[in-house]
Structures are given as structure tokens and as C-alpha cells.
Amino acid sequence: MSDTPPGTTGSHPFTVRDGRDSRDGRDSSSRSDGDRPNLLIGDLVDNLKRHRFAAIASFVIVAAFVLGMSLITSPLYEAKATLSLERTRQAVELNPRLQSENYSAGNYEFDFLNTQRDIMLSRGVLESAVKGSGLMQSPDYQSSQDPVRLLRQRLRVATNRxxxxxxxxxxxxxxxRAEAGLQAVIDAFLAVQAKRKVDRGQDAIDFLESEIGEAKKKLAVAQTEQQQFQSEKGIFNTDPDKSYPAQRLTALNSKRVILGEQLGALEALVKQIRDSDAKPDATKRLESLLKVEFINRHPMVSEQHKLYYELLAQESLLSQKYLEKHPRMIEIHQQQATKRTQLDQVVEMVKNSILADYDKIQAQLPTLAERVKKEETELTTYRDNVLKLQSLSDQTRVQQQMYEQLLKRIGEERVSKRLDAQYLSLVDAPAAGTDAVNINPTMALVMALLLASITAIAVPNAIEMIDRRVRGPDDVREVLEREVLSTIPYVPYMPALSLANDAESEPELAESYRTLRAALRLMLRDRIGCQRIMVTSYNEGDGKSTVASRLAVSLAMSGVRVLVIDADLRSPSLREEFGQECPRGLSSLLAGESDMVPMPTRFPNLDLMDAGDLTSNPGELLNSHCLPEWLDHCSHSYDFILIDTPPLKAVADGLIVGSYVDSILVVARDGETKRSDLHTLRKELDPLAKKILGAVVISKTDPLKLYGAYRSQQSHDAMTDISHG
Structure with missing residues (x-):
């Protein structure tokens, strides 16, 4: 049977995680809290199961509290009424919160609507309502130190714009009483409005006249500022692109482009001219200048050049008739020299004109650039002035609109004063419903169940956050910085190996030890010879002795020779696990007794070296030279030597034994071992850090969750493994 358990591919301890091979049992770095996986639904369910009593208690308490509060709440009945306001001829309310800018913002009518609400909720109106109604007969109002405040709390006024x-x-x-109280509030409100109605019209007109006067002054000031600014800055066109600075800048840019083109054309000519002038020989210099196309095509140069060539032709004809010293030949030579001089002068004149034009254009460009820069500055200033003018124009327009609105408003007020119209009317009289508005049994039940459910979920998770014990292999891997080689399911009341008829009577348990066995072989496959492995933990009762004994049985069943040693000389337990009593054991061997050999067990290929009699100096015995020498001797007879040591929290015996072994297995209990304990264990084993292979977790998780997919095959696999062993 293969040592690799079926179905462990997805959770194998040596799978590649985040692109790194974790075969050595160590992550590249310890994960921070921010790198921990998010809480999944399965984790929530596990938390609820672990803390089910706390969840049930919190659910019951919250549900009872919410339902109890709904039961003891006094029912309140609500009476409603509707008032309509006339929008066409209402008077101006002198609300202190109403500022002049509200007119320009269009908020005046809305403020008028809100003013009516404020008046209805004012202390004067509510005091009149309390005195003129039967509200004081209510125990709530009688016991209240401020009945008006209580009435305001129970009164709601909603506006619809x-x-x-x-x-x-x-x-x-x-x-x-709710209907009567609401009617009293409405009557008091209408009475206050009727009392204010007498002086309200004239007060409104006086108020508007003063506002109109102020608005007119502001409008005149805004118009004057706009006109003065436009005149001072010389703004005749509000479009900067069509202004005089923009037009001048366009013309200058066009001129600069033309000059640039001319300068580019002249630069080539000037270069040719300067190259020609650099020649020392006058004849070659003239010939080079004549090769310049612009000079050669000049009318004056062409004319002189033509005449010069004609003289050369005459010389050729005369040379056929006369000798060089003939008067006719001397005359023609003089004419040629004169014409050559004239040609030189004409070429020089054309050349100088080209250079003069070039220098002139170069001299014009800086001046033109300064003019362009100046015009750009003026155009930028013009644009800024246009923006300022637009701002002044907007202010003038706002003041104009405000002034016109006030004129329109004062006209409406004068008409309203003459009409003396009633702008408040009762649309719906006060009427109360038959059902309480603050109690809804269905909603109370839903809220109770909802809040209780949320609390029942939150409480176990809060406990988990506060609890510092490790939860699952991920926590152990994070703290210990080593891989978890196997997760061993916790089996309550598990019998010792000496009492069990079959070491693999628990299929899930046997499968987990086969996983551990396969993991060990993968980790140690490159090592040769006997492998000495120490099994340790930090606390007593973590299950290290059980892991050591059952791992030894699992290894022995695979066909290898295994020796398991109980090195816990203070509280040995392997003798009970295997049911073999041996008064002479490891303690006797370390004390110097000879002829000490391991005892065979009832399991094939497995021998046991018991701790022997208890001694008063176990630390000194373990630290003697006998133990490493005896282990070296046994290494020739066994493939694996498993050593069970005391917990590191109690004594340092494990550190002594750890120096003699090849590898170390750490055992931790899910939900029992504290994270701080694992931190301390890792720190104590720091000198032996390279020997730590990984961890074994004793998990409280239901074994069916770990191996449910293979439950139907486990009994058959176990029997097959035993027969092969």
C-alpha cells in the first residue's frame, strides 16, 4: 500500500504556495496579520459550533430584550391634519433667518414655507395649545417639568415645496386626546397668524421698500464700476481674439514667419558666399561666386559676364591673325582686363547686397521678437481685464435681477394688502388612527430575530478574536514557521495500543498517521541511514506520547525497523500505551548498567526502550555520554528511532535530547495550545531550528470533514496495509 494517503493532493504539506517550494517546512517569511486568509463561511460555522452555548445564550438574551422592550413600550396613537398655503398673495414674513441674498438665490418662497413651520413649533403657539386643550390631563404632561417641550417632541410638521x-x-x-391636542395646536397657530395679520402687510411693504432702496444703490454702484473699468482699460470688444492687441500680434507673427523664411533662404547664399571669399586666389574666388545661382542670374552680372565672354571670343579670332604684341591684341587684352574688373565690381556689389539683406533681417528679428512679446503681454492683460469685466457684469446682472424681483414683490404685496386674502386653509381636519404607530409586532419579531442572529454570530467570533489559542493548522504554521505534516483527529476516550484489538480500529485516525508517515518519508527521502526523530511539545497533555507511539506503529507496519524510546524520565507514559512494564530501562542504561537492549512489542518490526525506574537526576543522566553512544549503536539496527521527551515548558530535557537527534517533530493541540506557547517553544528550539521538520496538529475537527470522501474505503485500506506490514 502506498504511503501517500488518497485524497491528500489538495492539502498536501509540500504543495507549492505563492510560487515557493515549502518542502523544507518553512515559509520564506512569517506572515503578518494582514496576510492571513479572510474569514470564510466554514470558519464562521466552526466558531459557532465551538462556542455554541455562548451563541445560544446571546441569541436568547438579545431576542428576549428586544421583545421585552416592545412589550413594555406604551402605545402611541397619531392624529394628522393638513394645512394648505396660498402661494399667489401671501405676505412677507420677517423671518430673522431671511437674508437679502436669499432673494437672488430664489429661496424666498421656500423660507416663507419654513417660517410657517417655525411659527407652529414656537413656544408661544405650543403654550397656548397646552393651556387650551386637554393635554394636561395626561399623566405624561402632568409629570413633565416642561410640557411645551414634550409637546414639541411629539409634534411633527412636514412641508412640501x-x-x-x-x-x-x-x-x-x-x-x-391626540385629535383634541392637534386641533388646539392648529387653533393657536391660526390665532397667532390672525394677530400678526394686522401689521404684517404694512411691515412687509416697509421692509421691501428699504430693501429696494438698498438694491437700487447696489445696482448703481455695480453699473458705475463696470463702466469705469471698461473705460479705463480700453475694452471695446469682449472677445480677446478680436481685440486690437490680438490683431497686432497676428500681424507681427505673420511678419516674423516671412522674415524667418527669407532668413532661411539667405543663410544658404551667405554660406556659399563666405566659402567663396575664403579662397585666396582672386580668379577662383570670382569663379566660385559666379557659381552661386542668385549672383549668376543677377541681370547686371549676367550682362557683364556676357560682354566678358564676347571679348574672349574676339581675342580667339584675333589670335589667329595677329601675334601677341600686335596693337590689336594689346587693345583686346586691355578691354578684357577692364571688363574683368567691371565683372568683379558687379559681383562684389551683388554679394554685398545679399550680405546687407542678411544682416538687416537678423537685426530685425530681435526687435520683432520683443514686439511680439510685448503684444503677448498686452493680450494677456487684455484677457485678464475681460475676465474682470465679465465678473463685474455678472455682479451688475445679479443686482439688476434682485432689484427687479423686489419691485415685482412689492407690487404683489400692495395688491395682497388691498385684497386682505386668507392664505391659510385647513384641508384635512385632525383625525387619529386606530393602530399604534410605535408598536409593530411583526416588525418587533423580525428585529428581535435579526439582532439576535447577528449577535449570535458576532459573539463567537469576538471570542475567537480574544482567544489566543491556535485554531487549525494555519495558525500553527504561521507561528511555528514550519509546515504542518499531518492533522490528527482528536478521538475522545481513545484506548491505549495495549487495549485495542487493532491499531487501526479508528479508520480516520489510521489515515492521518499514514499521512504523517508519508510526509516524513518525503521530507527524509534524501537522507541515508537511520533517522533519529524527537517528538516534543510545549505543554503536558498535548498528545506527543500518543503521536510518538502510533507513528512508530504506522512506520513499523510499512516494513521498516523502528525503535521507540521513552526519554521522559520524570513521567513516562509509553509503558502504559504499549502495556509493557520494564523496571530496567533507559534510566538504568544511562546510569551505567550493561546488557540493556530494547524490548520487542506485539507489533512487528517495533521495539520499545522504556524509561525505566524514576530517578532524582534525569537531567544529568540525559546529558551523559552514554545516550549519544547508545543511539549511535542502535542506528545500525533500526531505520527509525523515535524519542518521546518531556514537554519543554516543564524541563529542558528535550533540548538535551534534541542535540543527539537528526530531526524534531512538534505536537500542538488545536484549540488548546496557546500561540504564545508556540512562540516560546520556537525560541527555545532556536539553536536546533534546522532540525525541526514540522508540526503535527491534534485537531478537534470532525474526522468526517477531513476524510469523509474516503470513509467507505478506509477499512479496506487499513486491512490491506496491515497485511502488507
Whole structure:
């Protein structure tokens, strides 16, 4: 049977994680809290199962509290009424919060609507309502130190800006008292409005006249500032691109482009001219200048050049008739020299004109660039002035709109004063419903269940956050910085190997030890010879002795020779596990007794060296030279030597034994071992860090979750493995 358990591919301890091979059992770096995986639904379910009593208690308490609060809450009945406001001829309300800028922003009508709400909620109106109604007969109002404040708390006024309707609602424990109280509030509000109605019209007109005067002054100031600014800055066109600076800048840029083109054409000519002038010989210099196309095609140069060539032709004809010293030949030579001089002068004149034009253009460009820069500055200033003018124009327009709105408003007020119209009307009289508005049994039940469920989920997870014990292989891997070689399911009341008829009577347990066996072989496959492995833990009761004994049995069943040693000389336990009592054991061997050999067990290929009698100096015995010498001797007879040591928290015996072994296995219990304990263990084993192969986790998780997919095959696999062993 293969040592690799079926179905372990997805969770194999040597899978590549994040692109790194973790075969050596160590991540490249310890993971921070931010790198930990997110909480999954399965984790939530596991937390609920672990802390189910806390979840149930919190669920019951919260549900009972919410339902109890709903039961003891006094029912409140709500009476509602509706008032309509006339929008066409209402008077101006002198609301202190109303500022002049609200006119320009279009908020005046909305402020008027809000003013009516503020008046209804004012202390004067509510005091009149309390005195003129039966509200004081209610125990709530009688016991309240401020009945007006209580009435304001129970009174709600909602405004609708689209329909200009005031919806008023009053809550009370008695529906009839709610209707009467709401009617008293409306009557008090209408009485206050009627009292203010007498002086309101004239006050509104006076107020608007003063506002109109101020608005007119502001408008005149804004218009004057705009005109003065436009005149001072010389702004005749609000489009900067069509202004005089823009036009001048366009013309200058065009001129600069033309000069640039001319300069580019002249630069080639000037270069040819200067190359020709550099020649020392006058004849070659003239010939080179005549090769310049612009000079050669000049009318004067062409004319002189033509005449010069004609003289050369005459010389050729005369040379056929006369000798060089003939008067006729001397005359023609003189004419040629004169014409050559004239040609030189004409070429020089044309050349100088080209150079003069070149120098002139070069001299014009800096001046032109300065003019362009100046015009650009003027155009930028012009643009800024246009923006400032637009801002002044906007201010003038706002002041104009404000002034016109005030004129329109004062006209409406004068008409309203003459009409003396009633702008408030009762649309719906106060009426109370038959059902309480603050109690909804269905909603209370839903809220109770919802809040209780949330609390029941939150409490176990809060406990998990506070609890510092390791939860699952990931926590052990993170703290120990080594891979988890196998997860051993916790089996309550598991019998010792000496009492069990079959070492693999628990299929899930046997499968987990086969996983551990396969992991060990993978980790140690490159090593030769006997492998001495120490099994240790930090706390007593973590299960290291059980892991050591059952791992030894699993290895022995695979056909290798195994020796398991109980090196816990203070509290040995392997004798109970295997059911073999041996008064002379490791302690006797280390004390110097000879002829000490391991005892065979009832499991094939497995021998046991018991701790022997308890001694008073176990540390000194383990630190003697006998133990490493005896281990070297046994290494020739066994393939694996497993050593069970005391917990590191109690004594340092494990550190002594660890110096004699090849590898170390750390055992931790899921939900029992603290993270701080693993940190301490890792620190204590730091000198032996390279020997730590990994960890074995004793998990409380249901074994069916670990190996449910293979449960139907486990019994058959176990029997096959035993027969092969």
C-alpha cells in the first residue's frame, strides 16, 4: 500500500504556495496579520459550533430584550391634519433667518414655507395649545417639568415645496386626546397668524421698500464700476481674439514667419558666399561666386559676364591673325582686363547686397521678437481685464435681477394688502388612527430575530478574536514557521495500543498517521541511514506520547525497523500505551548498567526502550555520554528511532535530547495550545531550528470533514496495509 494517503493532493504539506517550494517546512517569511486568509463561511460555522452555548445564550438574551422592550413600550396613537398655503398673495414674513441674498438665490418662497413651520413649533403657539386643550390631563404632561417641550417632541410638521402643504401630526397615548391636542395646536397657530395679520402687510411693504432702496444703490454702484473699468482699460470688444492687441500680434507673427523664411533662404547664399571669399586666389574666388545661382542670374552680372565672354571670343579670332604684341591684341587684352574688373565690381556689389539683406533681417528679428512679446503681454492683460469685466457684469446682472424681483414683490404685496386674502386653509381636519404607530409586532419579531442572529454570530467570533489559542493548522504554521505534516483527529476516550484489538480500529485516525508517515518519508527521502526523530511539545497533555507511539506503529507496519524510546524520565507514559512494564530501562542504561537492549512489542518490526525506574537526576543522566553512544549503536539496527521527551515548558530535557537527534517533530493541540506557547517553544528550539521538520496538529475537527470522501474505503485500506506490514 502506498504511503501517500488518497485524497491528500489538495492539502498536501509540500504543495507549492505563492510560487515557493515549502518542502523544507518553512515559509520564506512569517506572515503578518494582514496576510492571513479572510474569514470564510466554514470558519464562521466552526466558531459557532465551538462556542455554541455562548451563541445560544446571546441569541436568547438579545431576542428576549428586544421583545421585552416592545412589550413594555406604551402605545402611541397619531392624529394628522393638513394645512394648505396660498402661494399667489401671501405676505412677507420677517423671518430673522431671511437674508437679502436669499432673494437672488430664489429661496424666498421656500423660507416663507419654513417660517410657517417655525411659527407652529414656537413656544408661544405650543403654550397656548397646552393651556387650551386637554393635554394636561395626561399623566405624561402632568409629570413633565416642561410640557411645551414634550409637546414639541411629539409634534411633527412636514412641508412640501411642490404642493405648499403643511402636514401636522401629533402622537399621544390616547387617540381622542391626540385629535383634541392637534386641533388646539392648529387653533393657536391660526390665532397667532390672525394677530400678526394686522401689521404684517404694512411691515412687509416697509421692509421691501428699504430693501429696494438698498438694491437700487447696489445696482448703481455695480453699473458705475463696470463702466469705469471698461473705460479705463480700453475694452471695446469682449472677445480677446478680436481685440486690437490680438490683431497686432497676428500681424507681427505673420511678419516674423516671412522674415524667418527669407532668413532661411539667405543663410544658404551667405554660406556659399563666405566659402567663396575664403579662397585666396582672386580668379577662383570670382569663379566660385559666379557659381552661386542668385549672383549668376543677377541681370547686371549676367550682362557683364556676357560682354566678358564676347571679348574672349574676339581675342580667339584675333589670335589667329595677329601675334601677341600686335596693337590689336594689346587693345583686346586691355578691354578684357577692364571688363574683368567691371565683372568683379558687379559681383562684389551683388554679394554685398545679399550680405546687407542678411544682416538687416537678423537685426530685425530681435526687435520683432520683443514686439511680439510685448503684444503677448498686452493680450494677456487684455484677457485678464475681460475676465474682470465679465465678473463685474455678472455682479451688475445679479443686482439688476434682485432689484427687479423686489419691485415685482412689492407690487404683489400692495395688491395682497388691498385684497386682505386668507392664505391659510385647513384641508384635512385632525383625525387619529386606530393602530399604534410605535408598536409593530411583526416588525418587533423580525428585529428581535435579526439582532439576535447577528449577535449570535458576532459573539463567537469576538471570542475567537480574544482567544489566543491556535485554531487549525494555519495558525500553527504561521507561528511555528514550519509546515504542518499531518492533522490528527482528536478521538475522545481513545484506548491505549495495549487495549485495542487493532491499531487501526479508528479508520480516520489510521489515515492521518499514514499521512504523517508519508510526509516524513518525503521530507527524509534524501537522507541515508537511520533517522533519529524527537517528538516534543510545549505543554503536558498535548498528545506527543500518543503521536510518538502510533507513528512508530504506522512506520513499523510499512516494513521498516523502528525503535521507540521513552526519554521522559520524570513521567513516562509509553509503558502504559504499549502495556509493557520494564523496571530496567533507559534510566538504568544511562546510569551505567550493561546488557540493556530494547524490548520487542506485539507489533512487528517495533521495539520499545522504556524509561525505566524514576530517578532524582534525569537531567544529568540525559546529558551523559552514554545516550549519544547508545543511539549511535542502535542506528545500525533500526531505520527509525523515535524519542518521546518531556514537554519543554516543564524541563529542558528535550533540548538535551534534541542535540543527539537528526530531526524534531512538534505536537500542538488545536484549540488548546496557546500561540504564545508556540512562540516560546520556537525560541527555545532556536539553536536546533534546522532540525525541526514540522508540526503535527491534534485537531478537534470532525474526522468526517477531513476524510469523509474516503470513509467507505478506509477499512479496506487499513486491512490491506496491515497485511502488507
Amino acid at each position: 411642490d404642493t405648499w402643504v403643511l402636514t401636522i401630526a401629533l402622537q399621544d397615548k390616547d387617540s381622542q
